Amino acid sequence: MSPSLKQLRYFVALADAGGFGRAAETVHVTQPALSQQIKELEGQLGVRLVDRLPRGIQLTRPGQEVLTRARRILTEVGDLAQAAQRAGGLSGRLRLGVIPTVAPYLLPLALTQLRARDLSLDIRVREAQTGDLLDGLRQGRLDAVLCALPLGDPDLSAEPLFEDRFVLAGSRARLAPFAEAPDRLRPAEVSPDQLLLLDEGHCLADQALEVCGLPARRQVDLGASSLATLVGLVSEGFGLTLLPELALRAETAAAPDLALMRFAAPEPARQLALVRRRGSSDDGWSKAIGAVLRQAGEGLVAQARAQLP
Template identity: 65%
Template structure:
């Protein structure tokens, strides 16, 4: 009997879960059935792939090599399925990833447009940080992901979407006090002790540090997990933060105490893109989806620039 895709898929699930029971639950099969498939895979390859410990499993050296190749094989198969599934364009089933600092602001408008375009499209959305989305793209579990550039992976192709500028957000008192001390509002004038950021791992936090020319976080690190939490904190006087334009309408509607100011030109910004595996081919569905996101973002950015001039 030859090695099967099912066996490779079960092995990848086991390598991720590091436990037969959890892996079986994820794969939606019984634990004995999964254990049998892994044993047959080891027999076919002639080497043990995992160390079976009382509370977990660990990959052997051969197991790590097989896992690397299994990910590539499964990714290629997913690309094959996707190419056939979307041969007529943006239709069928789509697995999409979106970073958390974009999802709550852009997805409602974008999904409305997607549904209006094709009610039969089966869409599954994964909201996660960039590192997780890139890993799932490479493993073939996502078809595309909406992230901020640059993406540190040579195996991904990017379709630029739009520029999302940053504005300064805080309480009226704090922003007025800060603006009085500088001739021009530049992010590099901010000190780490007054800048509140998202939890580590969010690309927006890294971008904020970069545009502010900072190499470290401040002494007050509240570890906020969402922009809404940050905006609530700074609106009450707990420091300042950078808010992307795409979030302006939602966050100002949530708090009448949140004050915004634009930076002097050139304004700091992030650049969002739709990324996919380079090996997946340049199907027309990618650009169709990119254009849909651009159209959904345009009125949000226009309204944000009217609110914060």
């Protein structure tokens, strides 16, 4: 007899939880019931999948191989269900991941437009750092991710949406030395001692280091968890930061003392894209949501360029 999808789900839950008790809670069954299913799975496959330890479990080498294949199978099954729901395009349930430096600025506008197109659309949004979102995408927990390029993963497909340029933000006093020649301002002129960044893991922090020509954080550090925190600090004179155009309207409204300057051309920028698994089913839903996200993003960027020519 072949393994069932239920057994595969239980096994993946066990591997993720690291113990029978926590795994049983995750899949909403009793611990003996889950244990029995794992034993049956091992019997059907003819191998031991886990070593039972006093405080948890450890996957055997065959167990690690089965886990990889089980995740792939469950992802494909999830894709099948989503394809059936979206047979008519953008409908059914959509699980969308968005990075934190985009979500609070773009989502309120984009989600309103998406729901206006189809009130039956069930949108589930997860906001997290790029690495976590892409892991969720690969494992089938997300249908698509809105993040910045590049990806460097041949198993993922990206549809570029719009360009989001960076501006220099700080107090008026901090920006005064650059005001003498604003049309020649380059990112490399920003002193590492003044540059404040987000926590490590935020792609925006890595992009800021790259555009300023800095190989590592060195003394460039803060560890702020949000752009709003950075903006509040730099508007009070605690250094400088790079702010994406997407955030300009919201953050300048919250911090009226914030001063901004554009860099000389070519301005540093990030390319935002809608990412999905290569080969996953698509009956038009990705183009439909991509169009909505692009329209919302380009609108916010156009407002930023009018606000700060």
